[in-house]
Ligand code: HEC
């Protein structure tokens with residue numbers, strides 16, 4: 001086996017180093033979603049409900065990048081992100097008729113991607 005030497009590492013292109021640093025910086029952003037990836041997308045075959053913008057593969061609607069393998073952090077904080085398309089939930093502290101009052105983040109009760117329950121419920 002040939003040992004990896006410092007000179008090998010030194011040949012790494014500067015752009016590549018930069019993207020590695022960026023990727024490392026994004027890990028905590030995604031990990032902050034909760035223990036054991038509670039909000040992580042589920043395999044299609046186990047999902048009962050799926051969110052339209054997720055289903056159509058538009059990761060970049062909510063994340064920094066379209067790249068599904070590494071979409072990055074959110075483009076804006078919750079719940080502002082959800083209000084962009086569901087502004088009726090903003091009224092009177094976040095609850096249209098017959099919907100529980102959202103005193104907390106929408107992702108307390110809903111997956112932003114897909115779920116094993118109807119209405120993206122967690
Ligand atoms: C409607 C908005 C929305 C869309 C579209 C979306 N996401 Fe997300 N995603 C979120 C939110 C909200 C979180 C939770 C982030 C947090 O709380 O820090 C999240 C978190 C994640 C996480 C981390 C989950 C965890 O708990 O470990 C992954 C992985 C992810 N998204 C992948 C994707 C991929 C891949 C796509 C596109 C196919 C996508 N997302 C599309 C809103 C979205």
Ligand code: HEC
Pocket residue numbers: 049050051052053061062081082083084085086106107110111112118119120
């Ligand atoms: C880019 C627009 C967009 C954003 C941003 C968005 N949604 Fe949606 N959402 C949709 C569309 C389109 C539908 C399907 C049509 C409908 O029911 O209005 C939908 C449906 C839903 C549903 C009902 C799903 C079902 O099975 O009936 C829930 C719950 C939901 N969204 C929650 C959220 C939450 C929580 C967020 C923030 C993390 C969010 N949405 C952000 C576009 C969006």
Ligand code: HEC
Pocket residue numbers: 079082083086089090094099100101102103104105106107108109110119121
């Ligand atoms: C305390 C839990 C809880 C929170 C927080 C919550 N929801 Fe819901 N949401 C529900 C439940 C339960 C349903 C299903 C009601 C039903 O089956 O008719 C629902 C249904 C929905 C639907 C589907 C409505 C329909 O008629 O199909 C949308 C869209 C939605 N929620 C958006 C949001 C948004 C946006 C937020 C954040 C502002 C949010 N929810 C916060 C519990 C919650």
